[in-house]
Amino acid sequence: GENVEQHPSTLSVQEGDSAVIKCTYSDSASNYFPWYKQELGKRPQLIIDIRSNVGEKKDQRIAVTLNKTAKHFSLHITETQPEDSAVYFCAAWGSQGNLIFGKGTKLSVKP
């Protein structure tokens, strides 16, 4: 079945530095890749997504890149701020209509 691997599991950066989180997926039929942010005690919320017909998408300090051949996609956060501290999840849709998540990355941004 569909599998999504996410690395690293924890990431600590200084405020102002960049953070990169990487994911790989297994189902070649996947064509939509969302990223969710979950603050402590809250629900996951979509922050950015990318479809397989583009290689990169940006939204202010956040960008996502996709390499469909290698089945890799990555989240890039520039100029990190303390409010970026949260758990980030990548996900991919399986061919059965199921949405599969990676295990998450806990990002800590130190002031």
Added chain:
Amino acid sequence: NAGVTQTPKFQVLKTGQSMTLQCAQDMNHNSMYWYRQDPGMGLRLIYYSASEGTTDKGEVPNGYNVSRLNKREFSLRLESAAPSQTSVYFCASSEGTHIEAFFGQGTRLTVV
């Protein structure tokens, strides 16, 4: 417009007790999902319903049953709760596949 609403928010059960977690969405979405979230394990899919009248097993279905009562509601039932089912449960919905999914606020379940 409430989005995805889960009840209850918190619950403590004794081993062997049964209960049903309720989920309702008001976005006219076709697809609904139940996930459990455990430390270090991410969000694992328990069951999903791609459309009204259909349900399918996800990654961790054992010990659970679901009912897609109508297009709005998707319930998760624990017939005989076990301590291993202590977790935070999230319901989600989406208009279809390959599109944004929206989450409820979660239910924190403790089985003692």
